[in-house]
Amino acid sequence: MHPWHEVGDGVFVRRYPFLDQTIGAVVGLERVLVIDTRATRLQARELIRDLRQLTQLPWVAANTHAHFDHAGGVDDDWKNVYLHKDDFFDGPYFKIPARAKEINFKTIQWGKFEFEILHTPGHTLGSICLFEREKGVLISGDTLFADGIGRTDLGGDEKLMVKSLFRLRKLGWRVLCPGHGETCENRC
Ligand SMILES: [Zn+2]
Numbered sequence: 001m002h003p004w005h006e007v008g009d010g011v012f013v014r015r016y017p018f019l020d021q022t023i024g025a026v027v028g029l030e031r032v033l034v035i036d037t038r039a040t041r042l043q044a045r046e047l048i049r050d051l052r053q054l055t056q057l058p059w060v061a062a063n064t065h066a067h068f069d070h071a072g073g074v075d076d077d078w079k080n081v082y083l084h085k086d087d088f089f090d091g092p093y094f095k096i097p098a099r100a101k102e103i104n105f106k107t108i109q110w111g112k113f114e115f116e117i118l119h120t121p122g123h124t125l126g127s128i129c130l131f132e133r134e135k136g137v138l139i140s141g142d143t144l145f146a147d148g149i150g151r152t153d154l155g156g157d158e159k160l161m162v163k164s165l166f167r168l169r170k171l172g173w174r175v176l177c178p179g180h181g182e183t184c185e186n187r188c
Contacts, residue, residue: 002054003050003053004050007137007183008135009112010027010028010111011026011113011132011177012025012026019069019180021039021180022178022179024036025054026113027111030057031057031110032051032058032060033062034047035061035063036064037063037074037078037097038069041075042073061074061080061081061082062083063083064128064130065126065141066096066124068093070141074100076099078097081099081100081101082100082103083097083103084127084128085103087124087125087126088102093154094124094155113135114132115131115139116132116133117129117130118167118168120140120168122157122160123141123143123150125155125157125160127142129144131173137175138171140168140176140177140178142180146176146181146182146183147181147182175187
């Protein structure tokens with residue numbers, strides 16, 4: 001058995017000991033969508049190698065925000081890396097991938113999935129979550145964890161965080177895949 005854990009039909013997570021990170025991967029028909037790319041190049045390369053245990057498909061990365069532990073591992077020549085436009089500045093603990101592109105779409109159609117891109121500022125100004133409404137899968141980055149919420153003292157904003165959390169609460173998600181720690185399943 002490989003150490004990826006399937007939380008939804010084709011949605012996988014894998015935990016790494018460094019900062020107890022949890023990385024998501026959504027296997028589509030032609031490509032695999034990787035959520036966050038880890039802190040160092042070595043770690044990111046390990047992640048891409050680990051993905052090969054799931055699929056040989058080419059990958060595209062969406063970073064939930066620009067903190068170094070989520071976006072820092074990207075090599076300068078990686079082209080298919082996306083980040084929300086509000087995180088393209090020199091914020092604290094930020095590491096913006098050299099060739100990152102702005103997420104300027106509202107949904108990602110991925111094989112049988114349709115992920116809504118939710119702009120959920122608070123942890124950082126450009127934090128995003130991805131939500132698959134039909135399957136109730138919420139990939140929440142550092143905005144929402146199984147046991148709490150993301151810090152707002154690392155370049156974030158408390159008022160925006162509260163607003164974003166209210167928005168997430170209304171979604172009625174069933175599976176939560178945060179950027180660190182445990183996933184949370186079967187909540188309706
Ligand atoms: Zn963060």
